[in-house]
Amino acid sequence: MRILVENGPHSFENLSPTDIEKTMAEQTGLVWLDLNGDGLDVCRKVMEDVFHFHPLAVDDALVETHIPKIDDWGEYFYLALEGVHSEQLLEDINKSLELDVFMGKRYIVTYHPQTIRAIEVVWANCQRDQRLLQRGSNYLLYQIMDELANEYMLLIDRLDERVEDIEDQVMEEPDSGLLQDIFSIKRSLLNMRRIVAPQREVLNKLSRGDFELVGQKERMYYRDVYDHLVRVQDITENLRDLVSGALDTYLSVVNNRLNDIMKTLTIITTLFMPLSFLTGFFGMNFFEPSGGMRSWTDMLPFFITLAVMVGMPVGMFLWMRKRAWM
Incomplete structure (x- = not known):
């Protein structure tokens, strides 16, 4: 549990609910409270007793799991957002990170059980430059959502490179x-669409001016993030098309290779058919050699022939x- 304040000493950590209530009472500027790794009981006490959030909104943040959405509770917003790690495994994108945000005129409360890089980046920026807090809660929320969009773009760039590698390998x-x-990359792109599309709708609502807490000036910032998410979704759709094309190409290449293999095997079979007939006909023990070649029926030629008969299938298999082909 940590807190950033606009006025006075800038940053506090390891605060108790009582300390937070005292800080809120003393501060007249913007306050950012970040709940990361704190117990559910402590978080609930802070949300309900200090900030007086509605119990349903608190349950949404602490208990429920939601796709990105926004709820207007009059004096504050509740937003459920989703973040990703730009360095995470491309096959594991379905495991997104939920970020719950409460935003009022002079405070922002963020709750996330796991560390989210976007929060850390904005937190560090606010510690370096206090003017970011002085621009208001809407601008701070814009900074957080913009960093989330940047993480999406970094992950999309990695997916783009992987799709190019797949196309070359095909x-x-x-x-x-x-x-x-x-199939793994295709599933990851579907998960990215599942994350980005609802979050884009949240930004669309914020940029339309449907809420009293968002003024005309702040809508431009949200529109900027909305444009980023539209671009992310467009790239995701394009990559899905490329992956589908790579799958069709793979099936076509494999089918062509199978046709080539069958053609080669057919040629080999055709070449050996006369030889099989001759060896089958003259190899029967119906005739006794009359040309004085009884040595061909001794044990040594027998073992040599046997070795050839055994070695030929093995050699063909290895080839x-x-x-x-196998």
């Missing part, structure tokens, strides 16, 4: 592992494995 060396990567 034409060079398609295999079953690549097919798994294609086919080397050609990636």
Whole structure:
């Protein structure tokens, strides 16, 4: 539990609910309270006893899990937002980070059980430059949402690079592992759409002027973040199309390779059909050699022939494995 204040000493940490109530009573400027890793009972006490948030909004923040949304409670907003780690595994994007925000005229309360990079960046900026707090709660909320959008863009850039690698691998060396990567990236892009689309609607509501707490001047900032999210969603849709195209290309390449393999095997079979007939006909023990070649029926030629018959399938098997036919 930590707090930033606009006036007086700038930053406090490890405060009790009583200290926060005292700080709120003394301060006339903006206050930012960040609840990260604190117990649910402590957070509930602060939200209900100090800030007097509605119990339903408190339950939404502490108990429920929501897609991005905004609720207007008159004197304050409740926002459920979602963040991502730009360095997280591309196959694990479905595990987003929920960020709950309460915003009033002279305070912002953020709650997140896990560390969110966007919060840390804005917190550090406010500690370096106190003027950020002096610009009001709307501007501070804009900073937080803008950093969340930046994290989306960094993750989208990584997904874009991975899609390019997949497209190159599809034409060079398609295999079953690549097919798994294609489906994994496609699922990650669907999860990104699930995160970004509702959050874009939240920014759209803030930028339209539907709420009294958002003035005409602040709407421009929210419109800026909205434009960022529109771009993120457009890139996500384009990447989904590229991945779908890569999947079609993969299936086409694999099918063509299978046709080539079948053609080669057909040629081999056709070449050996006459030989199989000849060896099958003359290899029967119906005739005794009459040309004085009884040595061909001794034990040594027998073992040599047997070794050739055993070694030939093994050699063909290894050759086919080397050609990636099996």
